[in-house]
Amino acid sequence: MDNYLMGLPGLQPEEMAGIRELTSKMTDSQRNQFLMLYSGKRKKPDEILLLTCLGFIGVAGIQRMITGEVGLGVVYFLTGGLCLIGTIVDIVNHKRLATDYNLEQMYESSRMVGI
Secondary structure, eight states: OHHHHHTSTTOOHHHHHHHHHHHTTSOHHHHHHHHHHHHHHOOOHHHHHHHHHGGGGTOTTHHHHHTTOHHHHHHHHHHHHHHTHHHHHHHHTHHHHHHHHHHHHHHHHHHHHTO
């Protein structure tokens, strides 16, 4: 399992701890199914950073939309990333945005597997 975790780029320590905790009670088939589901849903911090940087060229809020915060994404889009202040804050906090989204997806994937 640790070999597979190493293949997840940008894996944050909180994610790794959560995955280990959730998968400790799973069978091998459940664990494989969970890892396949989760790896398809998770977002890399670098992707979030790249999408946030698009806010500087006029397409603000995409990072919020893909992390499930559609309303805030629309607000960012209509206000130019809240006059770029929100975009700058999101650049600083891009790892936190990715980790929060990934933790939600982790628990959703575990529910889909049946744990």
